[in-house]
Structure formats: structure tokens, C-alpha cells
Amino acid sequence: MTQTRHDIEPGRRRALGLLLAAAAAVAAGCGTTGGPVPDGYYRVERGDTLYSIARKHRRSVRELTRWNSDITSPGQIEVGQLVRVRPPGGSAAASTGTGQAVTDTPRVDSGSSRPPATGIRLQWPADGRVTGGYAPPASKGLRIAVPANGTVRAAAAGRAIHVGNLRGYGMLVIVKHNDDWLTVYGNLDQPLVTEGASVAAGQEVGRMGASASxxxxxxxxNGKPVDPMAYLPSRG
Structure with a gap:
């Protein structure tokens, strides 16, 4: 049976969320399968469930799913994964007897987020018409129609923290610009940077296919998707 875009999107978003969490952890020097665990996090071990992790840390499952945008169901955790067990920003939180989370931290939908206090100025990553806009939860970025064999450029200087294939995204390059910001370039035909390499603003990071795509x-x-149009210059 042929899968539709609607069928693929949830799995695609979960896969990217897990990848971004892993890449960010590696970039911070703590990895997903080894190294020190950041304060406020727990590393999933064999035999763990989200329920057992919540109970161990005196939290509710609802709280953990709210604080971890890559977890959309209780069964969706993997050995070695880092799970946030303390609310972002250190706000106090507790659970009622019904499992209802009570917290001073506002609920943030995984499809949109208040951006970091620091700003970022970006340049367009490719020539071409915008064919799809930011419309979470279905679309967490832009779709840009790039001419055949067109190149894709880094929107700002940074470091390539992931280069490789990801289901639903094809060949993918992720550039981390600083502790707050990163950009994602998917559906490439060929990467033009290596993982771990420093990237200059405007440097070519990938090439599109022989036909328009x-x-x-x-x-x-802060790991949450925001509307790229808010950070890109207008196109006359």
C-alpha cells in the first residue's frame, strides 16, 4: 500500500527529533550512548520504560512527554537516549494524584516555540521559489524549489554536526551555529561538507539532483522549530 505524505510525516518528525537530540548531545560532548549525563537528564537503560523513569524521578509521564519534544508516545524511547527529567529553566513542578502535571513552565507545542533570547541573522540557503511554508505541525520548515544541480548554502557560519541520510529527509546536513541555533538542510542529492567541519556563511553544503527538486x-x-521567514531577508 502506498504511503501518503500524511502517513510519513509523524515518523519523519520523530526521526529528526531523535537525531537532533543526539547530535546536540554529541556536540555538547555528552553523546547518547556514553559520557556524562547533563544535569536534569536521565540516560535510558535496557529495561527502562517511560513509566519507570517517571516513577524513579517522581514525575508524571505527561510531564516527561511535555519536556521532551521527540517523545510523542510512552513506548517511544531507546536505550542510550537522553530524557529530560527536570523542567526546562529549572521551574518547580509536581504531579497531582491524577497524573495531571502542575508546573510553572508553560506548555510549549513541539511544532512552535518561543525562540532563544539571542537572535540570529540568516541568508537564503538556495535560489528558487518557496513552494511550502512553515505550518506546524505538518510542516516545520520551508520547501524551496531548487533548479537542477543547484547548490545549497549555509545560512550562517557554524559547524556541520550531522551529514547523512535520514528516513523522510533523504540526505541531510545539520549546521549548528551556536548554543542556541541550528539549521537543517534536507533532500540533498550530495553533501559538500563532512561531519564536524567548520562552515562559513554562504559556503556550499550540498547539491540538489539532476532534475529540479x-x-x-x-x-x-533551542532545538525547537521556528518560522525561517522571520530570520531570512526579504527577497525584493
Whole structure:
């Protein structure tokens, strides 16, 4: 049976969320399968469930799913995964007897987020018409129709923290610009940078296919997708 875009999107978003969490952890020097665990996080071990992790840390499952945008169901955790067990920003939180989370931290939908306090100025990653806009939860970035064999450029200087294939995104390059911001370039035909390499603003990071195709471009602040149009210059 042929899968539709609607069928693929949830799995695609979960896969990218897990990848971004892993890449960010590696970039911070803590990895997903080894190294020290950041304060406020727990590393999933064999035999763990989200329920057992919540109970161990005196939290509710609802709280954990709210604080971890890559977890959309209780069964969706993997050995070695980092799970946030303390609310972002250190706000006090507790659970009622019914499992209802009570917290001073506002609920943030995984499809949109208040951006970091620091700003970022970006340049367009490719020439071409925008064929799809930011419309979470279905679309967490832009689709840009790039001419055949067109190149994709880094929207700002940074470091390539992931280069490789990801289901639903094809060949993918993720550039981390600083502690707050990263950009995602998906559906490439060929990467033009290596993982771990420093990248200059405007440097070519990938090439599109021999026929016209669409670049998937995301901007993430504090790991959450934001509208790229808010950070890109107007196109006359």
C-alpha cells in the first residue's frame, strides 16, 4: 500500500527529533550512548520504560512527554537516549494524584516555540521559489524549489554536526551555529561538507539532483522549530 505524505510525516518528525537530540548531545560532548549525563537528564537503560523513569524521578509521564519534544508516545524511547527529567529553566513542578502535571513552565507545542533570547541573522540557503511554508505541525520548515544541480548554502557560519541520510529527509546536513541555533538542510542529492567541519556563511553544503527538486530547510532555536521567514531577508 502506498504511503501518503500524511502517513510519513509523524515518523519523519520523530526521526529528526531523535537525531537532533543526539547530535546536540554529541556536540555538547555528552553523546547518547556514553559520557556524562547533563544535569536534569536521565540516560535510558535496557529495561527502562517511560513509566519507570517517571516513577524513579517522581514525575508524571505527561510531564516527561511535555519536556521532551521527540517523545510523542510512552513506548517511544531507546536505550542510550537522553530524557529530560527536570523542567526546562529549572521551574518547580509536581504531579497531582491524577497524573495531571502542575508546573510553572508553560506548555510549549513541539511544532512552535518561543525562540532563544539571542537572535540570529540568516541568508537564503538556495535560489528558487518557496513552494511550502512553515505550518506546524505538518510542516516545520520551508520547501524551496531548487533548479537542477543547484547548490545549497549555509545560512550562517557554524559547524556541520550531522551529514547523512535520514528516513523522510533523504540526505541531510545539520549546521549548528551556536548554543542556541541550528539549521537543517534536507533532500540533498550530495553533501559538500563532512561531519564536524567548520562552515562559513554562504559556503556550499550540498547539491540538489539532476532534475529540479525541493530543498527542505528548517531553523531551530533551542532545538525547537521556528518560522525561517522571520530570520531570512526579504527577497525584493
Amino acid at each position: 525541493e530543498l527542505h530547510f528548517e531553523v531551530r532555536g
